[in-house]
Amino acid sequence: MCKGMEVKFCLIGMGNVGTSFLKLLKEKRESVRDKFNINTKLVAIFEYDGALINSNGIDLEDLLRDYSNLRNNQYWESNVKVQDLISTLDIDLCIETTPTKPDTGEPALTHILEALKNKIDVVSSNKAPFYLKYDIIKNLANKMNCLVKFEATVASCVPALSIKQNLIGNTITRIRAILNGTNNYILSRMTAEGVSFSVALKEAQELGYAETDPTLDINGYDTAGKLVILSNELLGWSKSIEDVSIKGISKITSHAVELAKLDGFVIKHLAIAENNDLIVEPRLVRRDSPLNVQGTLNVIELQTKYAGSVIMMGKGAGGFEAGAAILNDLISITIERERMIKQKS
Amino acid sequence: MIYLEVKLPDIPGSLIELIKPVSLYGGNIYGVLHHHDKKIYNLIPVDIWFELSEGLIQESLENIKKDLIKKNIKIIKISVDAKNQILTFILTGHVFDTDITDTIKRLDSKNIKVFELHAKFTEVDEISSVMMKVEYPEIMTKVELLNEIEEICKEKKLFIIRS
Numbered sequence: 223m224c225k226g227m228e229v230k231f232c233l234i235g236m237g238n239v240g241t242s243f244l245k246l247l248k249e250k251r252e253s254v255r256d257k258f259n260i261n262t263k264l265v266a267i268f269e270y271d272g273a274l275i276n277s278n279g280i281d282l283e284d285l286l287r288d289y290s291n292l293r294n295n296q297y298w299e300s301n302v303k304v305q306d307l308i309s310t311l312d313i314d315l316c317i318e319t320t321p322t323k324p325d326t327g328e329p330a331l332t333h334i335l336e337a338l339k340n341k342i343d344v345v346s347s348n349k350a351p352f353y354l355k356y357d358i359i360k361n362l363a364n365k366m367n368c369l370v371k372f373e374a375t376v377a378s379c380v381p382a383l384s385i386k387q388n389l390i391g392n393t394i395t396r397i398r399a400i401l402n403g404t405n406n407y408i409l410s411r412m413t414a415e416g417v418s419f420s421v422a423l424k425e426a427q428e429l430g431y432a433e434t435d436p437t438l439d440i441n442g443y444d445t446a447g448k449l450v451i452l453s454n455e456l457l458g459w460s461k462s463i464e465d466v467s468i469k470g471i472s473k474i475t476s477h478a479v480e481l482a483k484l485d486g487f488v489i490k491h492l493a494i495a496e497n498n499d500l501i502v503e504p505r506l507v508r509r510d511s512p513l514n515v516q517g518t519l520n521v522i523e524l525q526t527k528y529a530g531s532v533i534m535m536g537k538g539a540g541g542f543e544a545g546a547a548i549l550n551d552l553i554s555i556t557i558e559r560e561r562m563i564k565q566k567s
Numbered sequence: 568m569i570y571l572e573v574k575l576p577d578i579p580g581s582l583i584e585l586i587k588p589v590s591l592y593g594g595n596i597y598g599v600l601h602h603h604d605k606k607i608y609n610l611i612p613v614d615i616w617f618e619l620s621e622g623l624i625q626e627s628l629e630n631i632k633k634d635l636i637k638k639n640i641k642i643i644k645i646s647v648d649a650k651n652q653i654l655t656f657i658l659t660g661h662v663f664d665t666d667i668t669d670t671i672k673r674l675d676s677k678n679i680k681v682f683e684l685h686a687k688f689t690e691v692d693e694i695s696s697v698m699m700k701v702e703y704p705e706i707m708t709k710v711e712l713l714n715e716i717e718e719i720c721k722e723k724k725l726f727i728i729r730s
Contacts, residue, residue, distance in 0.1 A: 395626065473726040477687035477696035478657045482728075484685055485655060485698065489728055506655060506730040525623075527630075530593075 227259045229556045230313045232266035234304055234333050235320030239347050239374070240267075241289060242541030243317065243548045248282040250549065260556050266311055267292070268333075270320075272300040277312060304329075305336045315555060317548060318346040324438055324447070327351040331359075338362045338370070343559065345551040347374035347544045353447035353463045356454050369558055371551035376448045377401060377520040378543035379550065380536040383455045389526060394456050396525035397495040401448040403518030403538050404432045404439040405471050405491040409504075410516045412479045413488050419474055431518055441470035442502040445493050449502060453495035456524065461500055469503035482506055488514050568597065568648040569617055569628065574610040574641040582613070588634035589617055592627040612643065621652075651702045654712060656729040658720065659696045663688065665723035667697065677715050679703045 233240050247254075247262060254260050263279040269292065274280060276297045285292075292298065308316070316337035322330040327350035334351050337344050339362070346352070351359060352372055363370045376382045377399075400406050404426055411422040423440070426432035438444045446466040453459045471491050482489050487506040490513055494501040507513050512533045515521045520538030523531055537543050571589075575581040582599070589596060594617035602612040619627045624647065635642055662670075663686075671681045680702045688695030703712050713729070720727050 395623070469726075473659060474728070475659050475694065475696055478659050478728060481657055481685055481687055481696055481698040485700075487655070487730065489657075504728045506657065506728055527592075 227556060227560055228261045228263060229315055229552065230263045230265050231315040231317055231552070232268065232308070232311060232313050233264060233317045233319065234268040234330075235318065236267055236269055236289065236292065237319065237321060238541040239544045239548070240317075240319040241286075243319070243545035244282060244289075245286060246542060246545040246549055248286060251282070254549075254553060258553055258557065260553060262552070265313055266307075268302075268304050268307075272298055273302050273304075273307060274298050275307070275311070304333045308333075308336050308342070309340045313342055314559070315343045315345065315552065317552070318344060318348055319544075319548070320348065322348045322350045324350050324443065327354045331355060334359060334370070335362060338366050338368050341366050341368060343369040343555050344371070345548055345555065346370070346372045347548060348372075349375040349444075349447045349451065352454075353450040356450070356462065357460050369555045371555055372451070373551050374544040374547035376452050377522060377534075377536065377538040378540065379546040380520060380522065380534050380538065381550075382452060382522050382534060384550070384554070385524070385532075385534065386456055389456075389524070389529075389532070392529055393527040394524050395496075395527060397449075397452055397456065397493070397522065398513060398525070399449070399452065399493045399520070399522040400490055400513060400515060401452075401493050401520055401522075401538065402439055402442075402445045402491065403520060404436060405442075405445070406515065406520070407431045407518045408440070409471065409474070409479075409489055409491060412474070412476055413483070414516075416476055416480065418476050419472060440472050442468040442491065445491065446500070446502045449493035449495060449500055452493070452522070453500060457495060459495075459498070466500040466502055471504055474504055483509075486510075490514065569594070569619060569624075570644070570646045570648065571615045571617070571631075571642070572644040573613050573615070573635065574643060575613050577606060577609050577611050584638050585613065585615065585635070585640060588631045588638075589615065591634070592630045593620055593623065594618070594627070594631070610641070647705070651704055652707075652709075653700060653702055654709070654730060655698065655700050656716065656727055657696055657698045658725045658727055660694060660720075660723065660725040661692075662686070662695045662697045662723075662725060663691045665725065670719055670723070673719055674701060674715065678707070679712060679715060 265277055267274045274295050274297050318330050318333050320330050330348035331351040334344050373383050407426050408422040446463055446468045450461050450463050486509050488509055489504050490507045492505045521535040523533050597616040600614040605612050681699050683700035685698045
């Protein structure tokens with residue numbers, strides 16, 4: 223797969239996350255080479271209507287100078303699909319960042335499975351394939367001796383999944399987390415300013431924190447997907463989104479928020495994995511709890527047997543945040559792959 | 568409070584072996600009592616009292632028991648002090664319209680005592696929010712308690728936010 227520490231890769235989907243990742247790679251390419259002895263070569267970019275393919279490597283400077291002009295590039299091929307071409311590409315790694323349907327995981331799921339079938343390692347920022355078909359992806363990766371990483375799917379570049387490596391000798395007994403910045407922003411505003419749910423939501427939309435259609439955020443589905451991935455990775459469970467008991471935040475009134483404050487509580491939309499149960503619902507949290515984070519921040523509390531409560535907090539969304547998580551995954555997969563090759567020889 | 572009674576060999580260091588797992592799994596020790604006067608076959612009955620974090624009591628206690636068994640420490644008795652537990656929750660919806668007195672009485676009939684109540688509403692027949700604090704017996708698990716509350720909430724279409 224990998225020749226030395228050169229990693230040849232394709233990018234599927236050049237939206238906000240894909241483009242941010244490439245910008246970040248361009249900025250950090252030299253330091254990645256100097257620190258990790260990894261040379262990255264982008265050989266293909268897939269979009270919904272075609273692909274840019276250059277086996278000698280796509281020049282990132284040229285590409286990012288005007289990436290809206292992708293389709294006028296001399297290497298652009300129209301109407302080609304990932305599943306038709308991926309087996310013909312000489313690549314080590316596939317980075318998947320396409321916009322994906324939350325109920326089917328497509329088209330990302332097909333892309334990921336096709337890459338694995340062709341013995342190509344995968345990095346993805348798409349949640350849906352992992353909260354819907356976690357076992358299928360993991361089993362195929364194991365069967366094909368491939369590596370799959372998806373740090374960006376939960377809390378972006380907060381190392382929510384990769385912390386597992388640092389807790390191997392410990393035991394995680396419970397996860398409690400806030401995994402949706404939109405909902406946390408709305409509840410923070412309701413608490414701080416006493417505004418109603420609808421006013422806080424409108425404000426979040428105006429600031430770009432909430433989608434025009436925020437249903438998947440406020441009904442808890444987005445959080446539930448992330449909780450499934452988190453618990454499967456950190457607790458070794460085999461759950462899918464159907465296993466989560468989900469309650470959203472739309473029924474929270476400003477009166478309820480005021481009452482909570484009377485007794486030193488705040489209302490937070492928590493994701494909880496405990497006793498083999500997965501729960502997403504609003505909960506009363508003590509004002510001085512580490513889970514009481516403000517604005518769009520995410521927080522993950524891992525209750526461990528030996529270290530007590532381990533807490534991670536940070537920005538859970540954004541193009542560069544996801545891009546940084548993807549770059550992290552790229553580096554760690556390349557290092558791991560190199561180690562595996564050395565072990566074999 | 569957890570009360571643990573064991574028999575320890577009357578040799579130096581055996582008390583440390585008892586205390587280690589209690590401390591390891593988060594036990595806050597309140598007292599240790601040696602019954603030297605009841606020593607039989609070089610085994611001394613020892614009583615130890617400690618507290619464990621709420622929510623982790625069962626799991627920690629199981630781990631402590633396992634470790635003590637591994638160390639060949641004979642456990643005579645373990646008991647968890649019977650005391651009432653407290654839960655705070657908020658109900659939103661037509662809390663008054665659906666007869667709040669009936670809600671409280673039904674909880675009471677299951678030995679769940681509402682001892683504090685705060686309400687916020689604009690009109691009694693509009694959507695309101697009520698914060699309740701309830702006391703429930705230790706023999707009742709939190710899951711059982713929530714099942715009782717949620718059954719009422721489902722029937723009265725109330726939304727619960729709990730601690």
